[in-house]
Amino acid sequence: MDSITIDTINPKVLKCEYAVRGEIVTIAQKLQQDLKDNPGSHPFDEILYCNIGNPQSLAQQPITFFREVLALCDHPSILDKSETQGLFSVDAIERAFQILDQIPGRATGAYSHSQGIKGLRDAIASGIEARDGFPADPNDLFLTDGASPAVHMMMQLLIRSENDGILCPIPQYPLYSASIALHGGTLVPYYLDEQTGWGLEISELEHQLNTAKSNGIDVRALVVINPGNPTGQVLGEANQREIVEFCKKEGLVLLADEVYQENVYVPDKKFHSFKKITRSMGYGEKDISLVSFQSVSKGFYGECGKRGGYMEITGFSPEVREQIYKLASVNLCSNISGQILASLVMSPPKVGDESYESFSAEKEAVLSSLARRAQALQDALNSLEGVTCNRAEGAMYLFPRINLPDKAIKAAEEAKTAPDAFYAKLLLNATGIVVVPGSGFRQVPGTWHFRCTILPQEEKIPAIVSRLTEFHKKFMDEFRG
Amino acid sequence: MDSITIDTINPKVLKCEYAVRGEIVTIAQKLQQDLKDNPGSHPFDEILYCNIGNPQSLAQQPITFFREVLALCDHPSILDKSETQGLFSVDAIERAFQILDQIPGRATGAYSHSQGIKGLRDAIASGIEARDGFPADPNDLFLTDGASPAVHMMMQLLIRSENDGILCPIPQYPLYSASIALHGGTLVPYYLDEQTGWGLEISELEHQLNTAKSNGIDVRALVVINPGNPTGQVLGEANQREIVEFCKKEGLVLLADEVYQENVYVPDKKFHSFKKITRSMGYGEKDISLVSFQSVSKGFYGECGKRGGYMEITGFSPEVREQIYKLASVNLCSNISGQILASLVMSPPKVGDESYESFSAEKEAVLSSLARRAQALQDALNSLEGVTCNRAEGAMYLFPRINLPDKAIKAAEEAKTAPDAFYAKLLLNATGIVVVPGSGFRQVPGTWHFRCTILPQEEKIPAIVSRLTEFHKKFMDEFRG
Structure with missing residues (x-):
């Protein structure tokens, strides 16, 4: 045979x-x-x-506070032992208690809600609000094993056949081309302009969109990687607004890869999330479908091995959200340590906390x-x-x-x-x-x-x-x- | 728009x-x-x-030894502090040191090899050998975030279109029907016989295979869940041999869901892995393609939230294995805590170790x-x-x-x-x-x-x-x- x-x-x-x-x-x-x-x-x-x-x-060494909290959540029975006081910072112990209280039954070894533990999503939503100055809803968050599974989930949702296209920057992070190929879709390239520091030109987006359409491709989404991978550019606010207008006008889902949001090295550039940009333009749920990807693997923490991350989805109908939930539920949930770390990354120690100075x-x-x-x-x-x-x-x-x-x-x-x-x-x-x-x-x-x-x-x-x-x-x- | x-x-x-x-x-x-x-x-x-x-x-409380090791690997800087001796068992500290030595750069926060950390795969392979009495190769192991992603990976590999079929037990664990649907294949049902304690009859397999073939379905693999989910039966050795012969004869990949291998409750039944059965029949790499799925979520440990697991693949050509590796590499690696836990589950404390008695x-x-x-x-x-x-x-x-x-x-x-x-x-x-x-x-x-x-x-x-x-x-x- x-x-x-x-x-x-x-x-x-x-x-x-x-x-x-x-x-x-x-x-x-x-x-x-x-x-x-x-x-x-x-x-x-x-x-x-x-x-x-x-x-x-x-x-690169891990951030001490993050690892203290993870260790305590892994082995909570040491939390009230006296030796623990000598080994861990006061606020790490406090945070571990807080996190355990948010987990039903304090069970760090249980499958969680398929979107992630509600209390941790609350903390992440607060972190997004603090970052953007606009509200964030914990029910919009899906915690995932790094950002990659979240990207796959969206490609799986959007791609029906090779006639469905996804606009991707060229050069691009190969997760996108790989995921589109695996789901049987078509990558519609738009070229970043190397001469202008890898500039993203709307005229190029329009040109490529129209070319794809004339080839019978139904373009469903635009991927933007900001800060750029492999290209390292940070988008300007005005450019981001143009991108939002383009997606709104063309009815495209904006897939915003924002995993490098804490990695900006030049004083003349600043990271702005696409969520903040859309909301500051007055656009809400009904105006644009937006997915923002974040990961614990990047930033200053670089916790790649922990496989934590999330996507924030806004502007999808309840019926479509239910389908996204179903996709998440087939895999039950993402790993709890990664979930905890995602919450820590989005709500790190604050001024006045014992660890604040060493953390900073x-x-x-x-x-x-x-x-x-x-x-x-x-x-x-x-x-x-x-x-x-x-x-x-x-x-x-x-x-x-x-x-x-x-x-x-x-x-x-x-x-x-x-x-x-x-x-x-x-x-x-x-x-x-x-x-x-x-x-x-x-x-x-x-x-x-x-x-x-x-x-x-x-x-x-x-x-x-x-x-x-x-x-x-x-x-x-x-x-x- | x-x-x-x-x-x-x-x-x-x-x-x-x-x-x-x-x-x-x-x-x-x-x-x-x-x-x-x-x-x-x-x-x-x-x-x-x-x-x-x-x-x-x-x-259900987590197994203490496992959690001690995980906590120490999360925060290795406490390993040589004196307070740690009072909080953790001697062999947990030793094991954590061993594991860290196996991780390149002792970096528990780094992406690992896409199949999982080599030293941990060595430990799992030894555990499989101890279980089966036949050799296991660490290069055959792919560590995954629970067993579910491993099942998806195999379905993704095997299913080309709705004309490709996968034989699944009915009743079945709905991960299989979900994964087959998501990958666009056809579930070919075979019915377990409720009257004989959910018996798996070869005549039923043959009947369903032939019916599927006559409907133009190319049947590619047989899923067996042993012990059964949702049905709870444990297959007998003679029955397992028949199943192996059937797969060999029909050229089917045997997908063996063995995540409940430590959950057997009756004295008259014993778990035998399909790997052991095939090898005891004298069949090797060239005779049958076999995938065995294991998870840290089940057994007596029940560490569902940790998302650890592996698949052991044997009987695939180097070219096909390379494609499986590529699929694993697109997602970089599974979470390291889950990887460590998978190694602990397959090589728990032994007689003479300080934790052995409490663990047992x-x-x-x-x-x-x-x-x-x-x-x-x-x-x-x-x-x-x-x-x-x-x-x-x-x-x-x-x-x-x-x-x-x-x-x-x-x-x-x-x-x-x-x-x-x-x-x-x-x-x-x-x-x-x-x-x-x-x-x-x-x-x-x-x-x-x-x-x-x-x-x-x-x-x-x-x-x-x-x-x-x-x-x-x-x-x-x-x-x-």
């Missing part, structure tokens, strides 16, 4: 791509094993993973160091021959453009690989630095980029810069032609 | 049903709020949730109490007029059959509801007991059942029995005709 083969599995799975953990990472893992088995076998002594926004894998110091240390690292890497990249790099106003990435010589492009063709993947592989083999080729994020045809995180430890940045610079010089000497 | 309405969302979402958190539960939540707002407004003073296998929501006592107390509760509820149900109930040999549920009088069926018709949903609603309104109508699990047409967990606290069982008995008498008096 025939069994399951690569030719008989779901072709949508075959079509899906996710470069952030693709071929380059597999090579890097082999090199790492190599270095362990045969130290000195390569011209570097460690692999530097700049491929993924995973801060704690690069030695930890936060400030991470964010200011990220800003310095972004600047240093960006300066280094811009000093390389044929490389231009927009600044990382926010998020965790730089996305430099490399003008590759013809000879390099030809060599890549011979190696049957994309030119930027060719560059990234040589870079990895020469330096141990792992970046993701721009082709994994899509880009203007004929241009080449790579994504590099700003996350390596600050003391390692000079070495990275010199290794990268040395490699690039040699590469250009070889291929300048 | 048109926006998103119930008529324009993905029809597969509309088609999907998940009764475990369906209408009855919504009514129950309203009643609970009612009781809070107006105490004494109903003929009961609490809602008893017997609808879902969620032990800790019904006051906690385990034994839960399992023996569950056995007593199952027996008491089953006896009570069997004593009711027109009700027959197979024993719960395993899992967490009873699935009694109710022979409803014609008058009740007519009344249900008038109320536009299924007869067993009609019964369940009246039961809820009269007693506060929440059960799931059999129609949510599917059943032989014309028969009526409900699923009731065996999880309420043992001291509450007598009251439940008397409320249920009293309700049922009145119901029959009203509808006996």
